[in-house]
Amino acid sequence: MKKAATTPFFLLGHPVGHSLSPAMHNAAFRTLGLRARYTLIDVPPGEIPRALQELRDKECGGANVTIPHKEAAFRFLEARHALSDNARILRSVNTVVFRPDGSLVGHNTDAPGFLDALKEAFRASPRGKHILLLGCGGAGRALALTCAMQGAASLTVADIRPAARRRLLLALRQTAPGRPVAGISLSPGPLAARARECGLILQATPVGMKPGDPSILPPESFRKGQLVFDLIYNPAETPLLAAARAGGARTANGLGMLLHQGARAFRLWTGRTPPIPVMRAALERALKKRTP
Structure with a gap:
């Protein structure tokens, strides 16, 4: 032909x-x-x-x-x-x-593209960071495994579905044995406390795409020096990113x-x-x- x-x-x-x-x-x-x-x-x-x-x-x-x-x-x-x-x-x-x-x-190319974007936005990498991931679906899985392979200090994964958390934790333990990993529900209290302890927060759920969506985390979950990366790019600032900015964190969307x-x-x-x-x-x- x-x-x-x-x-x-x-x-x-x-x-x-x-x-x-x-x-x-x-x-x-x-x-x-x-x-x-x-x-x-x-x-x-x-x-x-x-x-x-x-x-x-x-x-x-x-x-x-x-x-x-x-x-x-x-x-x-x-x-x-x-x-x-x-x-x-x-x-x-x-x-x-x-x-x-x-x-x-x-x-x-999603995984290296994420690392490129993280470096561009924050001049940072996952290495040595305590990371909270919101959302254990396909996109969240790719980010979590990438962060583990890049030397994250620890990973906490959060999802409303216990089975999704368990599957991702199993994959993380197989991919990066010895890396500290934990699962947590999206319940506001424990999640907010854990978020504040982490240096990098990754948002990989659909929450924030629709008008009227709330932020998964309130402003008190954030602090100065934190990095918050939301995969959503429309709207350019989701409620989560707005809350993070109000709490003193540095933010970037998914564009x-x-x-x-x-x-x-x-x-x-x-x-x-x-x-x-x-x-x-x-x-x-x-x-x-x-x-x-």
């Missing part, structure tokens, strides 16, 4: 209509003069193997995978193709590279992580240095259009 003049790249998810990734990647393609186009495909649950196979047959340049397909993509690529070491450890794939020989390689995971995916696909300032500006413009 003759290769298309414009190489297609895709984001696979369900739903995907809200994504800002096309703005970021298409701006990068234009800036570097690449004949490529990044678009969205809504893939129903259970259909990710079929979708990836179809994209391989269409000579796709690369793909991102988002909610709810990251673990399903991992399982498919583990069984049929190949994985990076990072994706294998995290058991989650958000970036797929399509090789010329027809094979696929799954990567996870930096979105940017840097995308930049790392771009490099994997193209072999080119991503134009990060261009990608950031495109994200900010796209987000501004969606903000009331």
